[in-house]
Amino acid sequence: MSGLTFRSTKGHWITSLSRHGSTGLFVPLSPPLDPEKIRELQCFITLSKKLLVMTGAGISTESGIPDYRSERVGLYARTDRRPIQHCDFVRSAQVRQRYWARNFVGWPQFSSHQPNPAHWALSNWEKLGKLHWLVTQNVDALHTKAGSQRLTELHGCMHRVLCLNCGEQTPRGMLQKRFQVLNPSWSAEAQGVAPDGDVFLTEEQVQSFQVPSCARCGGPLKPDVVFFGDTVNPDKVDFVHRRVKEADSLLVVGSSLQVYSGYRFILAAQEKKLPIAILNIGPTRSDDLACLKLNSRCGELLPLIDPH
Numbered sequence: 001m002s003g004l005t006f007r008s009t010k011g012h013w014i015t016s017l018s019r020h021g022s023t024g025l026f027v028p029l030s031p032p033l034d035p036e037k038i039r040e041l042q043c044f045i046t047l048s049k050k051l052l053v054m055t056g057a058g059i060s061t062e063s064g065i066p067d068y069r070s071e072r073v074g075l076y077a078r079t080d081r082r083p084i085q086h087c088d089f090v091r092s093a094q095v096r097q098r099y100w101a102r103n104f105v106g107w108p109q110f111s112s113h114q115p116n117p118a119h120w121a122l123s124n125w126e127k128l129g130k131l132h133w134l135v136t137q138n139v140d141a142l143h144t145k146a147g148s149q150r151l152t153e154l155h156g157c158m159h160r161v162l163c164l165n166c167g168e169q170t171p172r173g174m175l176q177k178r179f180q181v182l183n184p185s186w187s188a189e190a191q192g193v194a195p196d197g198d199v200f201l202t203e204e205q206v207q208s209f210q211v212p213s214c215a216r217c218g219g220p221l222k223p224d225v226v227f228f229g230d231t232v233n234p235d236k237v238d239f240v241h242r243r244v245k246e247a248d249s250l251l252v253v254g255s256s257l258q259v260y261s262g263y264r265f266i267l268a269a270q271e272k273k274l275p276i277a278i279l280n281i282g283p284t285r286s287d288d289l290a291c292l293k294l295n296s297r298c299g300e301l302l303p304l305i306d307p308h
């Protein structure tokens with residue numbers, strides 16, 4: 001469209017993205033729903049009076065956002081892409097330029113993803129008083145879009161931008177307008193979006209991309225998310241630990257629990273002897289700690305559960 005060419009590591013994936021649409025493409029295969037398992041989860045939820053739910057990338061794959069780790073369909077399995085490292089981003093203006101160029105292209109698609117029935121179910125549970133607290137490892141704002149309020153975004157949110165110098169937070173949508181003003185002739189089309197809104201671009205495209213700095217102090221801008229190699233804010237961790245202490249049960253939805261920032265709360269729940277249920281397609285780090293494990297699509301199973 002603009003004379004730009006895109007480099008992709010797996011061209012056939014991009015072709016199939018446009019042929020089949022995005023929804024469903026990133027969801028791993030799962031066995032049909034087992035009525036007995038549905039009854040067991042229903043019993044787990046009915047017995048729970050202070051339910052803590054922790055969600056991961058698996059809840060958003062049904063909204064068309066790929067995860068990193070799923071067998072065959074996750075980004076690690078499909079491409080040679082790996083997530084950005086925090087120290088590289090902070091140290092190098094070139095790394096930031098590359099990151100923001102890709103993020104700029106991916107933003108219209110990434111920000112347009114909508115909650116799926118699993119997000120809506122959890123939001124509904126909250127409205128009915130069933131959900132004590134919701135902790136998500138996702139940065140896609142889909143729980144917020146579904147109306148969840150008793151929510152901690154453990155790894156931040158791509159819809160906010162943070163100044164690394166003065167700490168000012170601004171909406172990501174505003175930054176998109178600044179990108180457009182600074183790069184009037186720079187247009188491109190997203191060819192494949194990662195969980196963090198990233199896309200694939202050539203070096204030439206990246207090098208001509210102009211990155212704005214903080215409007216208040218001129219400092220470098222970073223999405224308000226925890227990159228790999230960074231740590232979650234300790235106040236946030238304490239806050240979630242307090243919610244775990246108050247809870248009487250824990251349900252994990254769509255997470256393999258490979259990342260310690262989330263896994264530590266499973267360990268805390270286990271220490272407190274809370275019953276733990278896990279809904280995730282594929283094995284998780286905590287299957288042996290769970291009293292109930294379900295290998296189902298979140299968006300198919302959760303809406304079947306009566307939260308009363």
Ligand SMILES: [Zn+2]
Pocket residue numbers: 163164165166167168214215216217218219
């Ligand atoms: Zn600033």
